[in-house]
Amino acid sequence: MKKFLTPHFSLVKQTPEYIWLKITKNILQLEKEILLCSCYIPPKHSPYFNPDTLLNLENDINLFKTNSYKALAGDFNARTGIENDFISNDNYKFVPGGDSPLPTVVTPRKRFDNNVNDLGKHLLEMCKSLDLRILNGRCKGDSLGKITFHGNQGFSTVDYIIVSHETLHLFETFVVREPSPFSYHCQLLSWIKIDSSLHHCKDTSNEGEFFNLPRQFKWT
Numbered sequence: 001m002k003k004f005l006t007p008h009f010s011l012v013k014q015t016p017e018y019i020w021l022k023i024t025k026n027i028l029q030l031e032k033e034i035l036l037c038s039c040y041i042p043p044k045h046s047p048y049f050n051p052d053t054l055l056n057l058e059n060d061i062n063l064f065k066t067n068s069y070k071a072l073a074g075d076f077n078a079r080t081g082i083e084n085d086f087i088s089n090d091n092y093k094f095v096p097g098g099d100s101p102l103p104t105v106v107t108p109r110k111r112f113d114n115n116v117n118d119l120g121k122h123l124l125e126m127c128k129s130l131d132l133r134i135l136n137g138r139c140k141g142d143s144l145g146k147i148t149f150h151g152n153q154g155f156s157t158v159d160y161i162i163v164s165h166e167t168l169h170l171f172e173t174f175v176v177r178e179p180s181p182f183s184y185h186c187q188l189l190s191w192i193k194i195d196s197s198l199h200h201c202k203d204t205s206n207e208g209e210f211f212n213l214p215r216q217f218k219w220t
Contacts, residue, residue, distance in 0.1 A: 111145035
């Protein structure tokens with residue numbers, strides 16, 4: 001992590017299945033801080049599977065609800081198909097705060113993996129009840145909902161980035177990287193809009209330090 005960003009990140013909570021980090025509102029175009037959760041839920045047949053993980057996450061989000069926005073990322077082993085992560089007949093409208101253009105219409109997700117499992121159903125219900133939205137299959141860069149897991153037994157979409165509805169406009173781009181030989185899971189990437197003043201910050205702690213490298217050749 002860049003040294004000038006270090007003061008803006010702090011550990012909030014850690015469990016065997018997930019970790020919560022706080023990103024201060026000082027570097028964001030928001031009135032609230034963002035709580036970022038990195039999560040791994042083992043498959044249901046694993047001896048390490050904890051059936052209360054999603055319930056514990058719900059409790060945490062409800063506890064943090066009033067003073068922060070939420071973002072969750074990781075391997076949930078949840079297959080959600082093309083089912084909605086929002087209540088389709090809900091006509092409520094969000095009242096924009098400040099000058100931030102908050103979305104009032106939720107775009108349905110696209111998905112190559114049409115299957116739904118029990119964890120997927122629970123995850124979708126959590127999104128509906130806590131006003132969270134899945135970025136997969138909804139943003140530029142992943143308009144078709146790419147597969148995130150390529151294993152010996154098949155393929156599926158089980159890795160997600162999930163954010164508060166109010167912050168959808170901050171996550172315009174979402175990318176599922178191509179499979180690599182190092183993991184069955186594809187890398188997920190997204191970008192958060194931040195205060196432009198950060199672009200003028202510069203880590204100068206290593207200025208003036210140079211290293212002698214061996215001669216290199218460009219092969220044709």
